[in-house]
Amino acid sequence: MYRIYGHQSILKIFNNIISQNKISNAYLFVGEEGLGKRFMAEYFAMMVNCKGEGVKPCFKCSSCVKMLNKNHPDVFFIDPEGDSIKVETPRYITNEINIKPYESYKKIFIIDKVNKMTIAAQNAFLKTLEEPPLYGLFILITPQPEGLLPTIVSRCNMIRFNKENENVIKEYLMGEYNIPEKEAKTLAHIADGNFEEADKLVSKEYLDFRKNTLEEIEKIFKMKEFEVLDEFWFFDKNKENIEEILKIFLSYVRDLLIFKVTKDTTFIRNIDFLDRIQKLESKLTVKKLSTIINRIEQFNSQLHSNVNYQLAVENLLLDIVGGL
Numbered sequence: 001m002y003r004i005y006g007h008q009s010i011l012k013i014f015n016n017i018i019s020q021n022k023i024s025n026a027y028l029f030v031g032e033e034g035l036g037k038r039f040m041a042e043y044f045a046m047m048v049n050c051k052g053e054g055v056k057p058c059f060k061c062s063s064c065v066k067m068l069n070k071n072h073p074d075v076f077f078i079d080p081e082g083d084s085i086k087v088e089t090p091r092y093i094t095n096e097i098n099i100k101p102y103e104s105y106k107k108i109f110i111i112d113k114v115n116k117m118t119i120a121a122q123n124a125f126l127k128t129l130e131e132p133p134l135y136g137l138f139i140l141i142t143p144q145p146e147g148l149l150p151t152i153v154s155r156c157n158m159i160r161f162n163k164e165n166e167n168v169i170k171e172y173l174m175g176e177y178n179i180p181e182k183e184a185k186t187l188a189h190i191a192d193g194n195f196e197e198a199d200k201l202v203s204k205e206y207l208d209f210r211k212n213t214l215e216e217i218e219k220i221f222k223m224k225e226f227e228v229l230d231e232f233w234f235f236d237k238n239k240e241n242i243e244e245i246l247k248i249f250l251s252y253v254r255d256l257l258i259f260k261v262t263k264d265t266t267f268i269r270n271i272d273f274l275d276r277i278q279k280l281e282s283k284l285t286v287k288k289l290s291t292i293i294n295r296i297e298q299f300n301s302q303l304h305s306n307v308n309y310q311l312a313v314e315n316l317l318l319d320i321v322g323g324l
C-alpha cells in the first residue's frame with residue numbers, strides 16, 4: 001500500500017498547484033537530509049502527469065503505474081556522479097528537454113542534491129532554466145539553497161521541508177516496519193523528526209554501532225590525557241563511518257549540555273541513555289561542553305581537507321580530555 005506519513009503542509013501546496021493548474025517550470029525543495037524531499041518530488045511528478053479524472057494521483061492510470069514502477073519515460077532522475085554534478089549533465093538535460101514528452105503533459109527532471117552542481121554546470125543549466133519549453137518541469141532538491149547561484153534560486157518556487165512531528169515518525173515506524181508502539185515511540189524520539197534517521201535506527205547493526213559509539217564517548221570522557229591516545233583504535237577501526245560517529249558524538253554532547261542547562265529530560269534526544277547522561281553531566285562544565293561541540297565541528301570540516309587522519313583524531317581526543 002502507498003502511504004504518506006506527515007507532509008501535510010507540503011501536500012496542501014501540491015493540491016493547490018494541481019487544482020488551480022498553476023504548475024511552474026521550476027521548484028526548489030529545501031530541507032535537511034532525510035525529510036522525504038525526493039519521495040515527495042516523485043509524488044508531485046506523479047500528481048502532475050496523472051491522467052485520472054478525480055483525485056490525483058489516482059495510482060491507477062498508465063502514468064501513475066509507470067511512476068510506481070519507476071520506469072516513466074518522461075520523468076528523469078539526476079543524481080551527482082561521485083561528489084559533484086558536472087557540466088556534462090546540464091548539456092544532457094538541454095538536449096533531452098528539447099525533445100517533446102513521449103506521452104505526458106510534462107517532461108519532468110528531478111535533480112537531487114543540486115547543491116553539488118559545479119558553478120560551471122550551474123551556469124550551463126541556468127540557460128535551460130531561463131527558457132524551458134512549456135512542457136518542461138524541474139524539481140531541484142537541496143539541503144540548503146546556499147551554494148546555488150542566486151539566479152537559479154530566483155527562477156524557482158521554493159518549497160521548504162521541516163522536521164516531522166514525533167508522532168508521524170512513530171506511525172511511520174509502526175506502519176512501515178511493524179515496530180511495536182512503545183519501541184517506535186522511543187526510536188521516533190531519537191530520530192528527531194527525520195525519516196532517514198528512523199530508517200537507520202531500525203537496523204540492529206546500526207543500533208549496536210550507536211551503542212558502541214556512545215559507550216566509547218563515555219569512556220573517553222572519563223580518561224586522563226596520557227591514556228586517551230590508546231583509543232585511536234576505535235576511530236581507526238570505524239574510519240569508514242567517522243561522519244556517523246561524529247554525528248552521534250555531537251548529539252550526545254548536545255544532550256549533556258542541554259540537560260546541564262535546563263535539567264529538563266524532554267529535550268534529551270538519546271533518551272535510551274538518559275540515566276547515564278544524568279550521571280555524566282555533573283562532571284562537565286557548560287564551557288567545556290560547548291568547547292567540545294565546537295572542536296568536533298572543526299574536526300568534521302578538517303576531514304574534508306587533506307589532513308592526516310591519525311594526527312587529527314589524536315588532537316581531538318587530547319583536546320576533549322585536556323583543559324582545552
Ligand SMILES: [Zn+2]
Nearest residue numbers: 050058061064
Ligand atoms: Zn493517475
